[in-house]
Amino acid sequence: MADDIAIKVDNVSKTFKLPHEKQSSLKGVLISRVRGGNRSYESQEVLRNVSFEIKKGEFFAIVGRNGSGKSTLLKMLAGIYNPTKGSIQVEGKLTPFIELGVGFNPELTGRENVFLNGALLGFSRKEMEGMYDNIVSFAELGRFMDQKLKNYSSGMQVRLAFSIAIRANSDILLLDEVLAVGDAAFQQKCYNYFEELKARNQTVVFVSHDMGAVTRFCTRAIYIKNGDMILDGTPNDVADLYREENIATEQPKPTESNLDAAKKPSGFSVSTKLAKQTDSSVVIEVGYKSRQDETFVGISLIRDGKTFAEIVTNPEYALVGSGNLHYTVDTSLYNSGVYEVTAALFRRKNRELLAFTKRGSEFVIKGSDPMRGAAVKLADTWKYDKANTIKP
Amino acid sequence: MRQYFSKQNRTLLSELVRTDFKLRYQGSVLGYAWSLLRPLLLFVILYVVFVKFLKIGSDIQHYPVYLLLGIVVWNFFNEMTVQSLGSIVGRGDLIRKIRIPRWLIIVSTSISALINLGLNLVVVAFFMIINHVDVYRTLLFVPFLLLEVYLFALGVSLFLSAFFVKFRDIGYIWEVVLQAGFYLTPILYPLSMITSETLQKLILINPVAQAIQDIRYSAVTHQTLTIHNVFDGGWYVLIPFVIVIALLIGGITYFKSQADSFAENI
Numbered sequence: 107m108a109d110d111i112a113i114k115v116d117n118v119s120k121t122f123k124l125p126h127e128k129q130s131s132l133k134g135v136l137i138s139r140v141r142g143g144n145r146s147y148e149s150q151e152v153l154r155n156v157s158f159e160i161k162k163g164e165f166f167a168i169v170g171r172n173g174s175g176k177s178t179l180l181k182m183l184a185g186i187y188n189p190t191k192g193s194i195q196v197e198g199k200l201t202p203f204i205e206l207g208v209g210f211n212p213e214l215t216g217r218e219n220v221f222l223n224g225a226l227l228g229f230s231r232k233e234m235e236g237m238y239d240n241i242v243s244f245a246e247l248g249r250f251m252d253q254k255l256k257n258y259s260s261g262m263q264v265r266l267a268f269s270i271a272i273r274a275n276s277d278i279l280l281l282d283e284v285l286a287v288g289d290a291a292f293q294q295k296c297y298n299y300f301e302e303l304k305a306r307n308q309t310v311v312f313v314s315h316d317m318g319a320v321t322r323f324c325t326r327a328i329y330i331k332n333g334d335m336i337l338d339g340t341p342n343d344v345a346d347l348y349r350e351e352n353i354a355t356e357q358p359k360p361t362e363s364n365l366d367a368a369k370k371p372s373g374f375s376v377s378t379k380l381a382k383q384t385d386s387s388v389v390i391e392v393g394y395k396s397r398q399d400e401t402f403v404g405i406s407l408i409r410d411g412k413t414f415a416e417i418v419t420n421p422e423y424a425l426v427g428s429g430n431l432h433y434t435v436d437t438s439l440y441n442s443g444v445y446e447v448t449a450a451l452f453r454r455k456n457r458e459l460l461a462f463t464k465r466g467s468e469f470v471i472k473g474s475d476p477m478r479g480a481a482v483k484l485a486d487t488w489k490y491d492k493a494n495t496i497k498p
Numbered sequence: 499m500r501q502y503f504s505k506q507n508r509t510l511l512s513e514l515v516r517t518d519f520k521l522r523y524q525g526s527v528l529g530y531a532w533s534l535l536r537p538l539l540l541f542v543i544l545y546v547v548f549v550k551f552l553k554i555g556s557d558i559q560h561y562p563v564y565l566l567l568g569i570v571v572w573n574f575f576n577e578m579t580v581q582s583l584g585s586i587v588g589r590g591d592l593i594r595k596i597r598i599p600r601w602l603i604i605v606s607t608s609i610s611a612l613i614n615l616g617l618n619l620v621v622v623a624f625f626m627i628i629n630h631v632d633v634y635r636t637l638l639f640v641p642f643l644l645l646e647v648y649l650f651a652l653g654v655s656l657f658l659s660a661f662f663v664k665f666r667d668i669g670y671i672w673e674v675v676l677q678a679g680f681y682l683t684p685i686l687y688p689l690s691m692i693t694s695e696t697l698q699k700l701i702l703i704n705p706v707a708q709a710i711q712d713i714r715y716s717a718v719t720h721q722t723l724t725i726h727n728v729f730d731g732g733w734y735v736l737i738p739f740v741i742v743i744a745l746l747i748g749g750i751t752y753f754k755s756q757a758d759s760f761a762e763n764i
Binding site for chain 2: 184231
C-alpha cells in the first residue's frame with residue numbers, strides 16, 4: 107500500500123444470509139433440515155465489487171439513499187463486519203465509533219457514562235480524568251453529571267456523547283449521520299468541529315444525507331446505489347447525482363389525484379409537470395380546469411425547500427375552460443439547488459383561491475457554487491487587498 | 499499475548515466489570531451486602547433442611563462448612579456460565595456498533611463472577627474460623643483447584659455464548675443441564691452415601707465434582723472422598739483435567755470461528 111493511502115478498499119462484496127423466518131431455535135432448524143436443506147435462507151448482496159482508496163488527509167463522503175449499503179460499508183471499514191469477498195486495508199488507528207453514545211447506559215450517572223464511553227474510545231481512566239472537566243463544560247452539563255442518564259433529555263445525551271467523541275485522537279474518524287440529531291445550535295457545533303478537522307487535515311470518512319455538509323466539508327465523495335459504487339468524484343458531482351436520484355425515484359409525478367384532495371370549489375383544478383429541461387432552461391407545463399369562469403394561475407418556485415425563488419402570476423390572458431400553458435424559466439439566472447414548483451388557480455374577479463397543487467414538481471439546477479444562500483444569481487465581484495491574502 | 503492485554507483492553511475490561519457491578523444491585527436497599535447475604539441465607543436454609551431435619555452428613559466433620567463450600571463453588575460455576583451465556587447477545591448493541599474484542603465481554607463477565615466468588619469465600623472463611631476447622635497444609639492447593647473450575651467454566655462459557663447467538667434454545671437446555679448437574683454433583687449429600695463404586699467414579703469424572711471434593715479435602719476435612727480414593731490413584735485421576743483442557747481449547751476455537759459474524763447474527 108502506498109504511503110499516502112489511509113484506507114484501501116479492494117473489490118469488496120458483502121452478502122448477508124437472511125433467514126425468511128429467523129430460525130433461532132433448534133426445533134426450527136431441525137424442521138427446516140428435514141424439509142430439505144437450508145432453503146429458508148436467502149442471500150442478499152448488499153455491496154458488489156466496491157473498490158476505492160482514501161488518501162491521508164481526505165474528508166471523504168459516502169453518499170447514497172437509504173438501504174444502498176453505505177452503512178454496511180462503513181461498518182466494514184470499522185471492522186464490525188467482515189467482507190464476504192475482497193479486502194480492506196487500514197493504515198493507522200481508526201475510531202471504531204460510527205454512532206454517538208455507544209455503550210451509554212441509562213442506569214449509570216452521566217459521570218460514569220463518560221468514563222465507560224471513554225474506555226470504548228480507547229482512553230485510560232487517567233486520561234479521562236484529565237479531560238473530564240473539558241468534556242463537561244463543552245457539553246454544558248455541569249450540574250447534571252451525578253444524575254442518571256435516564257433522566258437526561260435526548261438533547262443532553264447527544265451533547266454529552268458528542269463532547270466525548272470529539273476527544274478521539276485517532277488517525278481516521280468514521281462519522282455516520284451525526285447531524286441527524288440535535289438542534290440548530292448543536293449542528294453549528296458539529297460544523298465548527300468539522301471545520302477544525304478539515305483545517306488540521308484529519309482523515310475523515312463521513313456518511314450523510316445532508317448534501318450541504320457534504321459539499322461544504324468533503325474533498326471527495328462516492329455515490330452508492332443498490333450496492334454498486336456508481337460514482338467516485340467531487341462532492342459537487344455526487345451531491346448533484348444524489349438530488350437527481352432522489353427526485354427520479356421518490357417524487358410521484360403530480361397527477362389529477364393529487365389535485366382532487368386539494369380542490370376547493372368543485373370543478374376547478376390545477377397541476378404542474380416538468381415538460382422539458384435543457385442546460386439553460388426549464389419548461390413547466392401547467393394544466394388547469396376552470397369551468398366557464400375567468401381565472402389566472404400563480405406559480406411559486408422554492409429552492410431547497412426553504413427559499414422563495416419566485417412568485418409569479420400569468421399576465422395578459424384570463425384562462426377559461428380547461429387547457430395547458432407553458433412557463434419557461436431561464437435557469438442560468440439561478441444558483442444550483444433543488445427547485446420545487448407549485449401552482450394555484452384564482453378567480454380573476456375577486457382573487458378567490460380555487461385550487462392549488464398539494465405537491466409540486468421538482469427540477470435540479472447544477473453547476474454553480476452551492477454555498478450561495480440566495481436563489482437568484484447576482485452578478486457580483488470580490489476585490490482583495492493583495493498584501494493580506496494568500497492563494498490557498 | 500501482549501496484544502491481548504494491551505492498555506486499551508485492560509481499561510475497557512475494568513470499565514465493563516465496574517459497570518457490571520454497579521448495575522448488579524441497582525436500586526436495592528442493601529446493595530452489595532446481597533453478595534454476602536445471598537450465600538448466607540441459602541446456607542441457613544440448606545443447613546436447617548439437610549443437617550437438622552434429614553440428619554445427613556453426621557459422619558463428616560464440620561459438615562455445615564463442608565456443605566457451604568460445595569454450594570459456593572457450584573454457585574460460581576452456575577453463575578459464570580449462565581451470565582456468560584447471554585452476555586454476547588445482551589451486549590448486542592455494543593457489538594453491532596463498535597469494534598471491541600468479543601472475548602473481552604466473556605472475560606469481564608467471568609471477572610464479575612470471580613469477584614462474587616471471592617466475597618463468598620470470605621463468608622466460608624468466617625464459618626471455618628467459628629467452627630474451629632483445622633488448617634491443613636493442603637489449603638495451598640485450593641487456589642489451583644479454583645483455577646481449574648474457572649478454566650472449565652470459561653471453556654463452557656465461550657462455547658455457550660457463541661452458540662446462543664445462533665440457537666436461543668441453548669439457554670433453556672443449559673438450565674436443565676445445570677439442574678441435573680447440581681444433583682449429580684455431591685453438593686448436598688456426601689459422596690459416601692452413594693454405594694455403587696461405579697457411580698462414584700462416574701460422578702467424579704465431572705471436573706466440577708472432582709474439584710469440589712478436592713477443595714473440601716484440602717480445606718475442610720480429610721474425610722472427604724476424592725477422585726484419588728475412588729480410583730485408587732492411577733492415570734484415571736487425570737480424566738477431569740483432560741476434559742477441562744479439551745473444553746477450553748474447544749471453546750476458544752469455536753468462539754474464535756464465530757466471533758467475526760456475531761455482529762450480523764445477533
